[in-house]
Amino acid sequence: MDSFSTWVKARREWLEVALLETCAEFEPEELRSACRYPLATGGKRFRPLLCVAACEALGGTPEAALLPALALELVHTFSLVHDDLPCMDDDNYRRGRPTIHSIHGEAVGMLVGDALLAEAFAVLAPAGAQQVRELAWATGPGMVAGQYLDITATPDIGVAALERLHRAKTGALIRASARMGGIAANATPEQLEALSTYGDAVGLAFQLQDDVLDADQDRDPTGPPSFVKCLGLEATRSRALAELERAIQAVQVLPDPSRLVSLARFTVERSG
Amino acid sequence: MDSFSTWVKARREWLEVALLETCAEFEPEELRSACRYPLATGGKRFRPLLCVAACEALGGTPEAALLPALALELVHTFSLVHDDLPCMDDDNYRRGRPTIHSIHGEAVGMLVGDALLAEAFAVLAPAGAQQVRELAWATGPGMVAGQYLDITATPDIGVAALERLHRAKTGALIRASARMGGIAANATPEQLEALSTYGDAVGLAFQLQDDVLDADQDRDPTGPPSFVKCLGLEATRSRALAELERAIQAVQVLPDPSRLVSLARFTVERSG
Numbered sequence: 001m002d003s004f005s006t007w008v009k010a011r012r013e014w015l016e017v018a019l020l021e022t023c024a025e026f027e028p029e030e031l032r033s034a035c036r037y038p039l040a041t042g043g044k045r046f047r048p049l050l051c052v053a054a055c056e057a058l059g060g061t062p063e064a065a066l067l068p069a070l071a072l073e074l075v076h077t078f079s080l081v082h083d084d085l086p087c088m089d090d091d092n093y094r095r096g097r098p099t100i101h102s103i104h105g106e107a108v109g110m111l112v113g114d115a116l117l118a119e120a121f122a123v124l125a126p127a128g129a130q131q132v133r134e135l136a137w138a139t140g141p142g143m144v145a146g147q148y149l150d151i152t153a154t155p156d157i158g159v160a161a162l163e164r165l166h167r168a169k170t171g172a173l174i175r176a177s178a179r180m181g182g183i184a185a186n187a188t189p190e191q192l193e194a195l196s197t198y199g200d201a202v203g204l205a206f207q208l209q210d211d212v213l214d215a216d217q218d219r220d221p222t223g224p225p226s227f228v229k230c231l232g233l234e235a236t237r238s239r240a241l242a243e244l245e246r247a248i249q250a251v252q253v254l255p256d257p258s259r260l261v262s263l264a265r266f267t268v269e270r271s272g
Numbered sequence: 273m274d275s276f277s278t279w280v281k282a283r284r285e286w287l288e289v290a291l292l293e294t295c296a297e298f299e300p301e302e303l304r305s306a307c308r309y310p311l312a313t314g315g316k317r318f319r320p321l322l323c324v325a326a327c328e329a330l331g332g333t334p335e336a337a338l339l340p341a342l343a344l345e346l347v348h349t350f351s352l353v354h355d356d357l358p359c360m361d362d363d364n365y366r367r368g369r370p371t372i373h374s375i376h377g378e379a380v381g382m383l384v385g386d387a388l389l390a391e392a393f394a395v396l397a398p399a400g401a402q403q404v405r406e407l408a409w410a411t412g413p414g415m416v417a418g419q420y421l422d423i424t425a426t427p428d429i430g431v432a433a434l435e436r437l438h439r440a441k442t443g444a445l446i447r448a449s450a451r452m453g454g455i456a457a458n459a460t461p462e463q464l465e466a467l468s469t470y471g472d473a474v475g476l477a478f479q480l481q482d483d484v485l486d487a488d489q490d491r492d493p494t495g496p497p498s499f500v501k502c503l504g505l506e507a508t509r510s511r512a513l514a515e516l517e518r519a520i521q522a523v524q525v526l527p528d529p530s531r532l533v534s535l536a537r538f539t540v541e542r543s544g
Contacts, residue, residue, distance in 0.1 A: 025409065025412070025413040026412065026413050026417055027413065027417060028417075028420075028421070030424075031417055031420045078386075082382060082386065085359075085382070086359075087357075087358075087359070087377075087378035087379050087381075087382060088379055088382070105359075106359035107359050107360050107423050108420070108423070110354060110357070110359060110360070110382065111416055111419055111420050111423075113386075114350075114354065114385075114386075114389065114411075114412075114416045115412050115416045115417070117386065117389055117390070118389070118408050118411040118412030118416060119408070119412050121393045121404055121407075121408040122404075122405060122408035122409060122412060124404075125401045125402075125404040125405040125408060126401050126405070127401075128401060129397045129398050129399075129400060129401075130397075132393055132394075132396075132397040132404050133394060133397040133398070135393075136390050136391070136393040136394035136397060137297065137394060139386075139390040140297070140298065140386075140387050140390030140391050140394060141297040141298050141299065144383055144386045144387045144390060145298055145299060145300075145303055145387070147383055148300075148303045148380065148383050149300070151379050151380070151383075152302075
């Protein structure tokens with residue numbers, strides 16, 4: 001295994017353990033289990049890894065980024081739980097497991113999402129005002145507003161509006177992941193700016209690659225709007241590579257950007 | 273108008289203006305309006321008033337309690353929006369106005385609730401880690417857990433379980449309102465303890481009086497469990513008065529408890 005893969009494996013295992021210790025104050029036990037159920041998905045943990053990588057890129061310890069990393073994954077999981085509800089995408093399965101609402105009903109599904117969002121801020125509180133502000137912004141005017149743009153989008157949405165939608169819906173939290181890792185390592189304003197550019201580019205590259213991977217279903221004209229529909233498959237691939245290049249360039253000013261570069265490459269080279 | 277009524281009117285008007293300036297960063301404009309719609313209900317603003325009163329009881333300025341007060345009302349409003357959704361209580365009207373989901377659909381209703389919860393923490397962030405922790409706890413292991421207990425309660429719930437349910441569902445946020453006002457005024461540990469006891473007693477008195485006011489509908493045996501059903505009407509009234517007494521006693525150690533006493537009396541003497 002190369003050193004990046006070793007790093008990912010070690011950090012992921014460390015985050016998994018800590019993540020399943022969150023929500024400890026929720027009672028009764030059935031609610032606590034219901035909150036932890038969508039946290040134990042075997043997901044990529046992309047946002048917390050990005051946060052920890054940004055912190056380490058500035059010479060910070062992984063421990064310094066732990067609370068922001070956990071809070072980011074809690075917010076991401078909250079968004080998945082609410083997205084899967086019948087009133088949104090109505091998905092009964094995620095990564096091959098039944099979704100929480102398909103087991104315990106829609107009311108419990110909504111409450112579990114609400115609980116995970118509250119827990120994110122409980123976990124993050126000790127990290128200070130700047131981190132809380134960062135996450136709250138990425139969640140509300142970022143992700144939730146992006147969801148609103150998504151559910152109200154018309155099929156003839158142009159590429160500019162589609163970019164705005166994805167910058168909010170998925171980009172804001174990915175950008176916040178990079179920034180919060182930087183804040184945890186006491187980034188200078190210039191370093192934070194570099195991480196913002198990196199996060200913005202990685203967020204877009206992530207969505208462009210998602211659309212490339214979903215290109216088959218994108219041929220359905222009644223399906224949701226996508227970059228492949230707006231730009232075509234080849235132009236979407238090129239744009240993803242251009243965003244990857246922008247991300248890599250941005251972080252060259254940081255002391256140790258190698259893992260951030262590898263994570264950015266992963267977003268464009270992954271096949272799922 | 274007596275001095276308490278004058279104080280309530282002045283503080284309420286001041287809070288109303290500030291409350292309708294929240295959610296300013298949400299775009300598009302339709303989403304920002306949708307978020308502000310349930311904030312403009314003409315509600316009692318009981319939680320923010322309690323917070324400001326607790327701060328002033330310790331000699332703090334109302335301004336010192338503004339951010340916690342706004343955050344508390346944002347969380348309260350989030351809970352009303354999610355409670356009214358079809359998958360929960362399915363209410364199309366609240367205080368005579370159509371609920372947000374009955375106008376814009378369930379998906380927008382859920383997103384508006386999510387947005388208000390995120391905004392609460394954005395507003396509160398500058399007030400510091402202790403305040404964020406306090407609100408996050410009252411929201412998650414408090415209110416959301418209380419909602420879970422409520423939707424999973426059986427009709428034969430006993431009075432102890434009913435008390436636990438209401439201490440979580442409505443009590444935790446009312447208790448946090450008193451405590452957060454105290455924290456804003458740099459309360460000593462003893463003063464914070466007094467405000468906790470006060471908030472706990474007022475929260476229970478509030479719910480007991482709600483059940484007294486709803487006593488007619490409580491005669492419906494298929495309706496939700498209530499203190500009147502468990503204890504009878506007279507015992508519920510007596511218990512509310514006992515909690516009022518406990519609240520009033522607790523705050524006698526504070527420099528200027530008069531408005532807290534008046535707010536506690538209001539919870540038991542109100543007729544709606």
